[in-house]
Amino acid sequence: MAAVGQRTPLVDGIEKVTGRARYTADLPFGQALVGRILRSPVAHGVIRDIDTAAARALPGVRAVITGQDFAAPYGVIPIAQNEWPLARDKVRYRGEPVAAVAAVDEATAEAALRAIVLDIEPLPAYFSAAEARAEGALPLHDKKAGNIERQVEQDFGDVDGGLAAADLVLERRTSYAEVAHGQIELNAAVAAYEPENDRLTTHSVTQVPYYLHLTLAQVLGMDSSRIRVIKPFVGGGFGHRVEPLNFEMVTAALARAAGGTVRMQLTREEGFLTHRGRPATDIRLKIGMRRSGEITAVDCEIVQRGGAYGGYGLVTILYAGALLHALYRVGAVRYRGFRVYTNLPPCGAMRGHGAVDARHAFESLLDEMAGQLGLDAFAVRRANLIAPPYRTLNDLQVNSYGIPTCLAWVERASGWKERRGKLSRNDGLKRGLGMACSHYVSGSAKPVHWSGEPHAVINLKLDFDGSITILTGASDIGQGSSTLLTQVVAEVLMLPMARIRVIATDSALTPKDNGSYSSRVSFMVGNAALRAAEELKRLLVVAAAKALQVTPDEIEWAGECCAVVGTDKSLDFAQVVEAALAHSGTITVKGVWSTPPETQGGKFRGAAVGSTAGFSYAAQVVEVSVDEDTGVVKVEQVWVAHDCGFAINPLAVEGQVQGAVWMGMGQALSEETQYHEGLALRPNMLDYRIPTIVESPPIDVHLVESHDPLGPFGAKEASEGALHGFPPALTNAICDAIGIRLAELPATPDRVLEALHVRQREQRLRAHRAAVAAAK
Amino acid sequence: MSKRLLSLTVNDRAQQCAVADNALLLDVLRDDLGLTGTKQGCDGGECGACTVLVDDQPQLACITLAATCSGRRIETIEHLAVNGRMSRLQQAFHEKLGTQCGFCTPGMIMAAEALLRRHPDPSETQIREALAGNLCRCTGYVKIIESVRAAAGGAR
Numbered sequence: 001m002a003a004v005g006q007r008t009p010l011v012d013g014i015e016k017v018t019g020r021a022r023y024t025a026d027l028p029f030g031q032a033l034v035g036r037i038l039r040s041p042v043a044h045g046v047i048r049d050i051d052t053a054a055a056r057a058l059p060g061v062r063a064v065i066t067g068q069d070f071a072a073p074y075g076v077i078p079i080a081q082n083e084w085p086l087a088r089d090k091v092r093y094r095g096e097p098v099a100a101v102a103a104v105d106e107a108t109a110e111a112a113l114r115a116i117v118l119d120i121e122p123l124p125a126y127f128s129a130a131e132a133r134a135e136g137a138l139p140l141h142d143k144k145a146g147n148i149e150r151q152v153e154q155d156f157g158d159v160d161g162g163l164a165a166a167d168l169v170l171e172r173r174t175s176y177a178e179v180a181h182g183q184i185e186l187n188a189a190v191a192a193y194e195p196e197n198d199r200l201t202t203h204s205v206t207q208v209p210y211y212l213h214l215t216l217a218q219v220l221g222m223d224s225s226r227i228r229v230i231k232p233f234v235g236g237g238f239g240h241r242v243e244p245l246n247f248e249m250v251t252a253a254l255a256r257a258a259g260g261t262v263r264m265q266l267t268r269e270e271g272f273l274t275h276r277g278r279p280a281t282d283i284r285l286k287i288g289m290r291r292s293g294e295i296t297a298v299d300c301e302i303v304q305r306g307g308a309y310g311g312y313g314l315v316t317i318l319y320a321g322a323l324l325h326a327l328y329r330v331g332a333v334r335y336r337g338f339r340v341y342t343n344l345p346p347c348g349a350m351r352g353h354g355a356v357d358a359r360h361a362f363e364s365l366l367d368e369m370a371g372q373l374g375l376d377a378f379a380v381r382r383a384n385l386i387a388p389p390y391r392t393l394n395d396l397q398v399n400s401y402g403i404p405t406c407l408a409w410v411e412r413a414s415g416w417k418e419r420r421g422k423l424s425r426n427d428g429l430k431r432g433l434g435m436a437c438s439h440y441v442s443g444s445a446k447p448v449h450w451s452g453e454p455h456a457v458i459n460l461k462l463d464f465d466g467s468i469t470i471l472t473g474a475s476d477i478g479q480g481s482s483t484l485l486t487q488v489v490a491e492v493l494m495l496p497m498a499r500i501r502v503i504a505t506d507s508a509l510t511p512k513d514n515g516s517y518s519s520r521v522s523f524m525v526g527n528a529a530l531r532a533a534e535e536l537k538r539l540l541v542v543a544a545a546k547a548l549q550v551t552p553d554e555i556e557w558a559g560e561c562c563a564v565v566g567t568d569k570s571l572d573f574a575q576v577v578e579a580a581l582a583h584s585g586t587i588t589v590k591g592v593w594s595t596p597p598e599t600q601g602g603k604f605r606g607a608a609v610g611s612t613a614g615f616s617y618a619a620q621v622v623e624v625s626v627d628e629d630t631g632v633v634k635v636e637q638v639w640v641a642h643d644c645g646f647a648i649n650p651l652a653v654e655g656q657v658q659g660a661v662w663m664g665m666g667q668a669l670s671e672e673t674q675y676h677e678g679l680a681l682r683p684n685m686l687d688y689r690i691p692t693i694v695e696s697p698p699i700d701v702h703l704v705e706s707h708d709p710l711g712p713f714g715a716k717e718a719s720e721g722a723l724h725g726f727p728p729a730l731t732n733a734i735c736d737a738i739g740i741r742l743a744e745l746p747a748t749p750d751r752v753l754e755a756l757h758v759r760q761r762e763q764r765l766r767a768h769r770a771a772v773a774a775a776k
Numbered sequence: 777m778s779k780r781l782l783s784l785t786v787n788d789r790a791q792q793c794a795v796a797d798n799a800l801l802l803d804v805l806r807d808d809l810g811l812t813g814t815k816q817g818c819d820g821g822e823c824g825a826c827t828v829l830v831d832d833q834p835q836l837a838c839i840t841l842a843a844t845c846s847g848r849r850i851e852t853i854e855h856l857a858v859n860g861r862m863s864r865l866q867q868a869f870h871e872k873l874g875t876q877c878g879f880c881t882p883g884m885i886m887a888a889e890a891l892l893r894r895h896p897d898p899s900e901t902q903i904r905e906a907l908a909g910n911l912c913r914c915t916g917y918v919k920i921i922e923s924v925r926a927a928a929g930g931a932r
Binding site for chain 2: 009010012013014015016017018019020021022023025026028181182183184185186233234235236238265267268269477478479480651652654655656658659661662663665684685686690692693694696698699
């Protein structure tokens with residue numbers, strides 16, 4: 001294979017390393033107006049009045065808007081649209097946008113914000129799921145009694161029977177702090193409105209230009225044909241930008257109100273308030289296991305503290321339950337999920353979506369039960385392997401499954417058998433090894449909008465200049481999707497990548513793509529590109545055959561040239577192009593792909609969530625050292641094996657797997673948001689502790705290729721699956737090191753020390769009681 | 777606030793800008809001089825995305841007053857490629873995938889450049905310490921370290 005399977009630097013890498021790449025805040029727009037947002041100082045309240053008269057009167061202020069200037073509320077899930085771009089009637093979290101201004105410069109915009117008078121009557125506010133669910137709590141939203149955004153009840157098989165048949169049943173409670181995406185690029189949008197012809201062009205940091213486009217039309221009450229959405233270079237997403245965000249809509253509305261161009265750049269603090277991160281979660285998990293390690297039943301309850309609005313919320317609480325399945329055979333499953341509204345910045349989708357905390361609970365409990373049964377951690381996983389093709393209890397399809405190979409590699413590479421229990425070094429640190437498995441979807445098999453359209457569309461253009469343009473709506477956010485698509489097209493057409501360029505994410509030019517979320521792009525858009533390239537090759541072969549006066553089967557295609565088999569009659573690429581254009585002029589072909597119906601999940605309520613055409617799989621081993629005097633946990637090394645089906649770009653796949661594992665480390669070790677009475681306490685990059693290079697470990701990646709039957713060249717996702725395995729591998733390693741199983745993440749030094757002190761107190765108490773008993 | 781004329785040397789070019797006393801170097805570079813390669817990633821001094829070189833020393837442009845740079849030699853990411861040829865560091869970050877989304881990349885490369893000018897053959901510890909103030913959210917830093925080592929190795 002000449003292009004796919006090769007370690008390929010990014011097709012836009014040179015622009016990035018030279019500083020030429022233009023992100024939204026870099027785009028040249030001349031003398032644009034500056035947009036700023038006024039945010040609610042109150043966590044829950046009724047808006048009595050917003051007096052903008054003084055702000056409007058300031059010289060240099062061109063527009064002041066409130067929630068009344070929008071036509072409709074929005075939300076990424078069509079059945080849960082309860083958010084306004086600027087709050088209307090009520091505010092529901094501290095920091096919620098309530099008004100916005102566009103002015104000639106930043107100083108004037110700031111002055112205008114200060115001149116707006118807010119009259120908000122405070123209401124009781126709820127900052128935990130328990131408070132929000134308590135009897136008598138005010139509902140944040142109509143028709144949502146008990147502040148339950150969504151309640152999920154799923155029962156598969158006979159759980160009670162499975163628990164009764166088990167040799168060991170354990171139940172544990174764990175809790176997880178809320179975390180944020182932390183993408184380095186600040187949020188920004190530029191909206192240009194042409195009043196003369198009622199046209200809007202928006203550039204934004206979005207991962208989902210299509211959803212943004214639909215939402216702009218909806219909230220502005222504009223015809224979508226008059227809107228153009230362009231995504232430039234984006235500095236990371238991780239799920240922060242997979243739903244249309246309030247500031248994007250506000251910027252557009254300001255541009256329309258001002259009749260011109262408005263630039264908005266959010267501060268880092270505002271980025272934390274925009275949020276859409278992983279919710280604080282409490283889990284109760286019970287597993288039944290036979291002496292062999294075989295899982296007989298799973299009983300799980302999950303409560304997610306969702307924040308003030310719906311967003312992806314109901315999908316998140318569904319993923320948490322759905323992905324209890326499809327990693328192992330699990331006997332029978334009972335799942336109860338509660339997504340709760342609270343007066344905090346709204347949560348959303350974050351890498352690993354919904355399943356990360358549940359996977360931690362599961363892999364931790366497997367480890368604990370293995371210990372009690374005298375089984376090795378690897379043996380317990382091996383006792384529950386899936387043999388594909390396999391249909392899970394919740395109707396998910398598993399066609400390729402690399403777990404056995406992943407387990408074997410990390411077991412060997414980490415020296416698990418030889419080294420576990422023998423890591424101490426006499427330097428005062430306790431050391432340990434821990435392992436865990438994980439998995440994730442390669443795109444949700446059922447799209448967010450059930451419009452009947454194909455799930456991915458690609459156009460290829462070939463014209464007189466002999467270059468091939470890939471026209472795609474697929475959003476490259478650094479994961480390398482544009483590079484992958486180029487490799488796929490180059491491979492099929494047997495052409496050098498230099499002949500191919502990618503034009504992406506301009507709604508006036510490129511076919512719509514649903515966006516970069518749930519790791520759908522490699523699988524779905526990769527497949528569409530494969531088909532488009534095959535169609536283009538077919539057309540070129542037909543043209544070559546006609547020019548050489550033979551039938552298409554007699555043509556041997558070799559990319560830069562083609563020849564009639566068994567002769568020396570040939571044409572070079574330019575000649576083939578000329579022959580092809582002679583028939584039809586500029587050639588554009590389309591490739592489409594959709595997930596097969598049998599992968600789209602079952603018929604029960606919420607079944608679509610978790611469905612996918614291919615699951616990725618991973619296993620990892622983490623080595624830690626723990627300082628019992630300070631509680632500091634250091635990750636010394638990670639070994640991770642990731643089944644990506646086939647690595648179209650092994651270089652990019654490694655990078656994504658390392659990034660995913662490391663992001664899991666951030667959540668497991670040091671990241672957490674914090675609020676006081678709804679006020680965000682860590683809305684900056686110092687207090688919200690993303691690991692620096694100093695505390696980041698070597699991460700050894702091994703790519704496992706299980707050759708998925710549906711993926712393009714057999715490929716599956718590689719960007720999310722490895723994340724879920726890190727947090728449990730870490731706390732399993734800490735348990736190996738110091739004999740304490742942490743039930744709360746992140747494993748910050750204060751929590752580790754607290755756990756050590758609790759154990760010390762308990763030991764002293766036991767010793768005291770024993771002494772007293774002996775004295776009698 | 778009124779502005780005064782500031783003479784700066786940026787990327788070997790003498791520049792004169794009308795700059796307020798409280799103007800940040802980051803904003804002068806990006807907005808006045810159109811050098812958008814240097815990025816803002818935080819609310820001040822926390823992420824390293826704005827790292828530039830001032831007299832070969834790495835400095836955060838977002839917390840540097842432009843007025844303090846008069847008479848000093850400022851270099852941004854745009855200065856590293858010479859006559860269309862990328863520097864060894866840029867080449868390495870590209871080939872070894874030290875860059876994914878690319879947003880931390882200019883600051884990361886400038887910080888690494890400062891390191892290699894002082895220590896052409898740095899140890900891994902020296903690399904980690906030199907880049908400790910540059911946050912990346914994509915790579916986990918693994919391929920960043922590999923990129924810096926490759927660039928240093930290429931110089932041997």
